[in-house]
Amino acid sequence: xxxxxxxxxxxxxxxxxxxxxxxxxxxxxxxxxxxxxxxxxxxxxxxxxxxxxxxxxxxxxxxxxxxxxxxxxxxxxxxxxxxxxxxxxxxxxxxxxxxxxxxxxxxxxxxxxxxxxxxxxxxxxxxxxxxxxxxxxxxxxxxxxxxxxxxxxxxxxxxxxxxxxxxxxxxxxxxxxxxxxxxxxxxxxxxxxxxxxxxxxxxxxxxxxxxxxxxxxxxxxxxxxxxxxxxxxxxxxxxxxxxxxxxxxxxxxxxxxxxxxxxxxxxxxxxxxxxxxxxxxxxxxxxxxxxxxxxxxxxxxxxxxxxxxxxxxxxxxxxxxxxxxxxxxxxxxxxxxxxxxxxxxxxxxxxxxxxxxxxxxxxxxxxxxxxxxxxxxxxxxxxxxxxxxxxxxxxxxxxxxxxxxxxxxxxxxxxxxxxxxxxxxxxxxxxxxxxxxxxxxxxxxxxxxxxxxxxxxxxxxxxxx
Amino acid sequence: xxxxxxxxxxxxxxxxxxxxxxxxxxxxxxxxxxxxxxxxxxxxxxxxxxxxxxxxxxxxxxxxxxxxxxxxxxxxxxxxxxxxxxxxxxxxxxxxxxxxxxxxxxxxxxxxxxxxxxxxxxxxxxxxxxxxxxxxxxxxxxxxxxxxxxxxxxxxxxxxxxxxxxxxxxxxxxxxxxxxxxxxxxxxxxxxxxxxxxxxxxxx
Numbered sequence: 001x002x003x004x005x006x007x008x009x010x011x012x013x014x015x016x017x018x019x020x021x022x023x024x025x026x027x028x029x030x031x032x033x034x035x036x037x038x039x040x041x042x043x044x045x046x047x048x049x050x051x052x053x054x055x056x057x058x059x060x061x062x063x064x065x066x067x068x069x070x071x072x073x074x075x076x077x078x079x080x081x082x083x084x085x086x087x088x089x090x091x092x093x094x095x096x097x098x099x100x101x102x103x104x105x106x107x108x109x110x111x112x113x114x115x116x117x118x119x120x121x122x123x124x125x126x127x128x129x130x131x132x133x134x135x136x137x138x139x140x141x142x143x144x145x146x147x148x149x150x151x152x153x154x155x156x157x158x159x160x161x162x163x164x165x166x167x168x169x170x171x172x173x174x175x176x177x178x179x180x181x182x183x184x185x186x187x188x189x190x191x192x193x194x195x196x197x198x199x200x201x202x203x204x205x206x207x208x209x210x211x212x213x214x215x216x217x218x219x220x221x222x223x224x225x226x227x228x229x230x231x232x233x234x235x236x237x238x239x240x241x242x243x244x245x246x247x248x249x250x251x252x253x254x255x256x257x258x259x260x261x262x263x264x265x266x267x268x269x270x271x272x273x274x275x276x277x278x279x280x281x282x283x284x285x286x287x288x289x290x291x292x293x294x295x296x297x298x299x300x301x302x303x304x305x306x307x308x309x310x311x312x313x314x315x316x317x318x319x320x321x322x323x324x325x326x327x328x329x330x331x332x333x334x335x336x337x338x339x340x341x342x343x344x345x346x347x348x349x350x351x352x353x354x355x356x357x358x359x360x361x362x363x364x365x366x367x368x369x370x371x372x373x374x375x376x377x378x379x380x381x382x383x384x385x386x387x388x389x390x391x392x393x394x395x396x397x398x399x400x401x402x403x404x405x406x407x408x409x410x411x412x413x414x415x416x417x418x419x420x421x422x423x424x425x426x427x428x429x430x431x432x433x434x435x436x437x438x439x440x441x442x443x444x445x446x447x448x449x450x451x452x453x454x455x456x457x458x459x460x461x462x463x464x465x
Numbered sequence: 466x467x468x469x470x471x472x473x474x475x476x477x478x479x480x481x482x483x484x485x486x487x488x489x490x491x492x493x494x495x496x497x498x499x500x501x502x503x504x505x506x507x508x509x510x511x512x513x514x515x516x517x518x519x520x521x522x523x524x525x526x527x528x529x530x531x532x533x534x535x536x537x538x539x540x541x542x543x544x545x546x547x548x549x550x551x552x553x554x555x556x557x558x559x560x561x562x563x564x565x566x567x568x569x570x571x572x573x574x575x576x577x578x579x580x581x582x583x584x585x586x587x588x589x590x591x592x593x594x595x596x597x598x599x600x601x602x603x604x605x606x607x608x609x610x611x612x613x614x615x616x617x618x619x620x621x622x623x624x625x626x627x628x629x630x631x632x633x634x635x636x637x638x639x640x641x642x643x644x645x646x647x648x649x650x651x652x653x654x655x656x657x658x659x660x661x662x663x664x665x666x667x668x669x
């Protein structure tokens with residue numbers, strides 16, 4: 001019998017049974033919630049007269065709409081205040097642990113889960129947010145869900161699910177200097193397309209992934225959904241266990257040793273059978289920048305913008321050019337920017353801030369450029385400040401903010417104006433994503449964003465190494 | 466408990482929104498996710514594509530009077546990609562669209578539609594082009610989407626549609642609102658939980 005993948009193993013151990021519809025009832029080990037996608041779910045529970053089945057397996061925070069500058073209550077945005085109050089009321093009524101705006105544990109759900117050791121290998125994890133695949137970095141079967149599914153997890157700690165196929169993505173060799181995890185995942189999406197992952201879980205491996213630290217692996221897994229894959233994961237290894245050791249929700253002593261043997265047991269077998277295998281070579285990956293209106297429309301920093309005919313969907317590429325205002329054949333290098341945003345669940349962790357600070361240190365943001373650094377969590381902010389990163393950023397002319405999702409999706413006051421161009425370390429360059437219907441987003445690594453901020457235009461960060 | 470509603474057919478006229486990779490940020494801009502309920506989502510589908518900054522109408526199929534009252538939406542590839550926001554299918558449904566026919570759908574979006582009782586079904590590229598042209602030529606054309614028989618018909622024509630068998634079963638049996646189905650197995654759920662080592666701090 002062929003070996004099993006991590007996906008197979010976790011699926012089987014969490015399957016409660018087969019439903020009359022043919023779907024599998026899957027147990028959800030950890031449920032994370034935030035203010036945006038949950039209020040109607042709690043209303044539905046009340047309507048159905050149901051309680052939360054496993055309240056100790058759900059954790060809540062506020063991240064999407066929180067202001068990152070003035071945090072005094074009530075928030076200046078009355079809608080944000082109302083939605084926050086709804087969550088505060090719901091977690092209290094249903095007995096869910098909550099990391100509120102003043103908590104030392106507040107932050108983006110996908111940053112605080114790992115940081116607290118809540119996210120662990122061999123677990124299923126769901127959250128009403130498509131970037132839940134981030135947690136797959138730990139060998140966790142993690143995926144985003146909608147609000148009605150949040151209701152189901154609250155009411156039953158399970159979901160009705162269909163099993164996915166598994167595609168192994170090997171990134172072999174080594175990455176060049178100035179090339180980051182963000183460039184790896186943008187290259188994968190560019191290669192396989194924004195819907196290429198439909199029906200698949202992505203298992204990332206190969207020497208480049210093996211060598212990555214946990215924060216880098218999280219960046220890769222985070223954007224699986226941008227490639228159409230609901231789930232992305234990396235098999236747990238020594239790097240994973242080392243990261244988890246000593247975190248608040250991770251077992252200690254003999255239980256930690258037993259946990260490690262369980263975690264090791266869920267990794268894909270050496271002879272695991274995959275539905276598809278794809279290979280990328282690390283040294284071929286350049287600092288990568290998106291030019292269009294989906295994350296698959298990306299180029300290496302030394303490349304010219306492609307002709308629409310080079311895409312399988314030329315009409316889509318033409319629409320992207322209409323929105324962005326660039327010309328095919330022009331270089332991406334030198335594209336002027338107005339705003340620089342460093343943060344988000346993709347790239348708002350300590351390693352990301354360090355990489356950006358290394359570029360910014362002793363230099364100045366180009367005059368006229370609005371540059372923001374928004375740590376992914378209150379803890380990331382604290383650790384960064386302990387290292388003096390905030391001083392590096394502030395001296396360079398970046399604003400240093402409180403934790404939240406901020407300009408990744410602009411549900412708080414951090415927004416683009418008009419057709420501003422943003423160099424952004426976030427995950428989506430969709431039309432209107434950063435708060436202005438005419439706004440334009442160039443996705444890139446945090447170090448590339450810092451370099452763009454210093455120059456007022458897209459540059460090659462390798463010049464700073 | 467909510468009553469069981471079997472979704473077997475959706476009939477009516479259709480509206481076409483062309484283009485691949487239409488993401489949920491376009492279907493509903495994030496600022497409308499600040500509302501505490503889904504109640505008003507029907508006012509917002511494709512808001513920034515339908516209205517300019519001053520609130521004036523822009524050319525868009527959902528603004529075109531000839532498609533008013535449509536109950537089916539025809540789309541192209543990878544519709545509903547991006548954010549998991551259920552607000553997107555809620556906006557389309559509350560606007561009056563009870564089924565979506567397209568070349569393909571993003572995974573979370575299709576799941577959200579199904580759990581709401583909104584069929585999201587696929588047809589081939591050639592067939593969607595025929596369906597779209599039919600609507601654009603004669604917006605009064607009435608379609609019958611038959612989930613049981615897996616067809617969409619209009620006039621004398623009948624086209625095969627596809628959807629995952631589990632979704633078809635959930636819709637036609639009336640168990641698309643899955644909570645009751647899942648909740649019935651709560652004892653078994655607890656048994657499964659007991660077997661997972663992390664649920665009891667990795668017992669020796």
